[in-house]
Amino acid sequence: MHITIKDIARHCGVSEGTVDRAINNRPGIKESTRRRVLEAAKLLNYKPNRIAQSLATGRTMTIGIICFDLYNNFFTSLIDIIEANAKSKGYFINLILTHRxxxxxxxxxxxxxxxxxxxxxxxxxxxxxxxVEYLKSIKRPVVTIYNKISDEFAHISVDDCSAMSDAVKYIKSKGYERIYFITPAIGIQEKNGLNVYTLKRRLNGYINGLRAYGINHDPLIVEGMDFDRAFKNLDLSQKTAMLCVNDTYALEVMRYFRERNYSIPGDLGIMGYDNIDVLKYIKPRLTTIEYHVEKMGELVFNTLFDLINGKQVPPEILLDYNIVEGETI
Known part of the structure; x- marks a missing residue:
């Protein structure tokens, strides 16, 4: 037997409109009524007709996620959280990877x-x-994360510039005198027309930190993973640390130096960014920067949800961060 909204309304003693508002998460009913209707729908094994819903509401209850890759474990965790928040509001996601x-x-x-x-x-x-003009032409709400495109689209990220500056301050407080910055090839990506907004924000934070906290050398920037070339003439006469643009790069740097019998942090220090989940399995425990990925995922979906429902949202939200004191600085 196919269960309809009318059957649920009869079961709960409410109107069909009330059932529709509860199932489609619309305002105008008490939360207790919404819960009662949803429990009844589950009990009666109600299966919504998505095509009919779409025709009636003008919505498909689906959202898209465009991500450049899942190489960084942070993105996997974040998408999981976005999906969970979407599901709680009755939405399904379509994920597309672009490979940059x-x-x-x-x-x-x-x-x-x-x-x-x-x-x-x-x-x-x-x-x-x-x-920007193309995105405006598609007539869909858009939220950007990680890299920013324009003030015309809602953007959610972390205050990367301040975070990296504070990382320099922290490293300096531990007695380090020379700090390298390890990053993907910003210049090459920018030359190829790719968005490097976040990478540049983190780089600028590093440079600002050198100036602000009395590190007496020019920026030491390593772009890419050709560490043999970058560290061919590495001078460790001063206490040296590697500040990495993310944890993935930090783990690559750690592997490189440990394979060459360097002690971490005895010979040099390493610091990452993101506090990805895999770090709990790594020894020594990486010193890194952490922000609340759960809060970010919730904010990303809720911002899009509000836009879908015609609400005003802040043009940009920057989350707080903190330094996780590991064993590598």
């Missing part, structure tokens, strides 16, 4: 638009005026 390719990003967005998603969350690699 601008064409794949726009192709993915077009794919989602053609499937009538209600909104899109983007970890963007695209940038520029033409890209």
């Amino acid at each position: 390719d601008r064409k794949k990003e726009t192709d993915g967005i077009q794919y989602l638009v053609e499937r009538l998603v209600d909104g899109i969350i983007i970890f963007p690699v695209g940038i520029g005026e033409r890209y």
Whole structure:
């Protein structure tokens, strides 16, 4: 027997409109009534007709997520949390990976638009005026995370510049005199027209920290993972630390030096950024910067949800962070 909204309304002694508002998470009913209706729907094994719902409401109850890759464990965790928050509001997600390719990003967005998603969350690699105009043309709510595109789209991230500056301050407080910054190839990515907003924010935070906290050397920047070339003439006559743009790079740096019989932190210190889950299995425990990925995922989805429902949202939200004192600094 196919259970309908009418059956649930009869079971609960409420109107069909009340059931519709409860199931589709619309305002206008008491929370206790909403819970009672949802419990009845579960009890009666109600299966919504998604096509009929879409025709009636103009919504598909789906959202899209465009992400450049899952290489950084942080992105996997964040998408899990976004998906859980979406599910709690009755939404399903479509995930598309672009592998840091601008064409794949726009192709993915077009794919989602053609499937009538209600909104899109983007970890963007695209940038520029033409890209902004394209995103405006799709007539869908958009929230960006990690890299920023424009003030015209809601953006959620961490205060990366301040975080890296504070990391320099922390490293200096531990007696280090020379601090390298390890990052992907910002210059090459920027030359190829990719969005490097967050990488540059973290780099600028490092440079600001050197100036603010009395580190008496020019910026020492290593772009990419050709560590043999970068550290060929490494001078450890001063106490030296490697400040890495994320934990993934920090673990690569740690592996490189430990394979060459360097002691961490005896010979040099290493600090990361993100506090990814895998760190709990790594010894020595990496010193890193942490922010609340659960809060970020919740904010990202709720911001998109509010936009879908026609509400005003802040143009940018920057989350707080803290330093996790591990064993590598």
